[in-house]
Amino acid sequence: MLEIRDLHVSVEDKEILKGVNLVIPKGEIHAIMGRNGSGKSTLSYVMAGKSGYEITKGEIILDGVNILDMEPNERASAGLFLAFQYPIEIPGVATMTFLKAAMNAQRKARGEEELSTPDFMREVKQAAKMLEIDNKMLKRALNVGFSGGEKKRAEILQMALLKPKMCVFDETDSGLDIDALRIVSQGVNALRDANRSMLVITHYQRLLNYIIPDVVHVFSNGKIVKSGDKSLALELEEKGYAQYDESAA
Amino acid sequence: MVIKLNKNEEILYQALLDADAISIAKNFRSVGLPTRRNESYHYSDLKMLLDNIGQIATTATSTGEFAFNIANSFQLQIVNGEVQILGDKPPSGVVISTSNGGMSEPNKDIIAQLNSALTKETLHIDVSENLETIIQVDRCFEGKAALHNDGVEIYIANNSSATIVEVFDGSSEEHLSNSASKLILGKNAKATHIMVDISSKKTRHLQTVQYEIEQGANLHSLIIHAGSSLARTQLFANFNGENAHADFAGLMLVDADRHSDITIDVAHKVPNTTSTENFKSVVRNQAKAIFQGKILVAKDAQKTDAAMMHQGLMLSDDAQILVKPELEIYADDVICGHGATCGELDENNLFYLMSRGIEREQAKAMLVRAFLAEIFDPITNEDLYDILAGIADDWLKE
Ligand SMILES: Nc1ncnc2c1ncn2[C@@H]1O[C@H](COP(=O)(O)OP(=O)(O)OP(=O)(O)O)[C@@H](O)[C@H]1O
């Protein structure tokens, strides 16, 4: 279970998150929708432990442990996974080398044995097949030369391999064509289970037809201003965010 | 003219007199060790940097162990300046011999002159086939701190090819080694020439490399500095025949308060020759890496294509990377360029790797390896690739 309590975050003395409160029980999927620049990616980066953010107040608790003092890799090993809005290209790091390093690092942190190469290959092949990822893509450097949609699929591939218990998707649907959206959603849905929670950040109600959320939150000006069931997404699509701007002002 | 010699220069001067190298001694008496006033030594003032120069090394027996073990290689050793021809017979197409004294026609540079005058024995490697076997020459600086001089002359005959690996290693004393290597590539000859300094951290390593590149020849040269408190390699390359190509690459891995300098001077003397220079340095602590590259294109050397690049990676703020490119172009129809970059590991890249569970140190190592990929990727021999990449990995872990 994930619990965010009164989280305040500043960047260069400018407050961006202004008291976020959010509880995602085990097995639930929550969605966050909100205007550009309202702080959604900031929230996801702060959860994952990116440096450069000053946390002035609040806690993020994953399964009873405050993760704010942990290194990004420790959070990952604790079961947190962020699918980036803009996955990073890293020339010179082979995708397969990276995948294996990540899987083994997490296994090591959990006190498990390293994966054998055949086991690793098998797992990658299986996950790649489900996400219709071409083997050729896996032979390239990490995300280098991947199209926008391919990068997003590669993120879900990583998630499928790392089997996190708390997944955060930052606009995983943006840049996907209709087929890719379906494939990625299937990939995400395949990972839905009673022990895994998900937080889906999106601008489009459409994604939520594929990945059906238990709760939808409206994010405005650095905090959650309204929560409801999936019908809230439809209402937002119709009426926009203006009403929440006023309530925030 | 004479100058006042310091005590280290006195030792070198005396050694020259003892070696009966009268004219070089006279020259040295008038200039001494190079200082920052000498352009090529601008960042490596040897008069200041070299202290505790020992006496000429005495004979030492070979440890019989080699720094690298590459499958299908022919290994030779030069221990304290003496060539050791161990048991193995050279492969077909290779003749090994020695000659008394230093290298023939050394460069005019005073360090090259000192080397040539003080070297007792030069190793000759003559290749006249397309060799599969890798030739490895280990320089070992053994025993107490001393002054070491040695030379290797390699000749790759027309239409022949070879991979030559030179390794510099030895005991953990404050040695000063002054080595020379000359590689002559005949017409249409091909060579991969790799030089790796993994000397002890107290050793001072000076090396002069000279290339003579004839028509249609192809050279891949790689210099790696991963040892020594002070390492300086100066490289002189002459394109003497048309349609020849050379790739010059190098890597400086420098930490603590070590000082590493690669100074290269490439002369395109004839038309239609091409060269690339791809040098990288990774520095941390208070280390200093220096790259100076000069490309000369002679008046007749039309259609020269020469590109120079140095990329630096700073792993700490206190380290320094100094780069000085120089183009001297007398022909008009040429493509010549140089570039330099210097940066730190990208925080966003590091975060991305760590966000997947990879520990900071391992993530850093992966990114440094990625930075170095261009240096190691052209090495097709797997053993050699693993050894060289392993040197970088080990350096990072220290
Ligand atoms: N490193 C930073 N330095 C300065 N300002 C920043 C930084 N990171 C984020 N911001 C600012 O914080 C605000 C929130 O940005 P964030 O990326 O979290 O928005 P978002 O809700 O994800 O927007 P979008 O829907 O466009 O992805 C913006 O005004 C942005 O300019």
Ligand SMILES: [Mg+2]
């Ligand atoms: Mg965003």
